Amino acid sequence: MHPSLSHTVYQKLQKLVKEYEQLKNENQKLQRQLNEQLVITKNSNSKVDLLESQVALLKSNLGQMDAGAKREMERRIQQYIKDIDTAIKLLNE
Numbered sequence: 001m002h003p004s005l006s007h008t009v010y011q012k013l014q015k016l017v018k019e020y021e022q023l024k025n026e027n028q029k030l031q032r033q034l035n036e037q038l039v040i041t042k043n044s045n046s047k048v049d050l051l052e053s054q055v056a057l058l059k060s061n062l063g064q065m066d067a068g069a070k071r072e073m074e075r076r077i078q079q080y081i082k083d084i085d086t087a088i089k090l091l092n093e
Contacts, residue, residue: 048088052084
């Protein structure tokens, strides 16, 4: 075999090994990022569930309040709904 040919093959193999290592490292990085996003999504889903439960509980208590307390409670419910909407938007990003 011609020496320059074997050298060329060796260089190509070295290049492929280097590219493989780079792709492997990038894959590991992306896997870590994915796992982090999954944790964030799970936490956000839990927060949304909690807020929805709070809204349902507050709505059920509205019938037993005087007018001022009822307005305050409705204001709080609206804020919870905004918080839920914000959490949903974050989940969709």
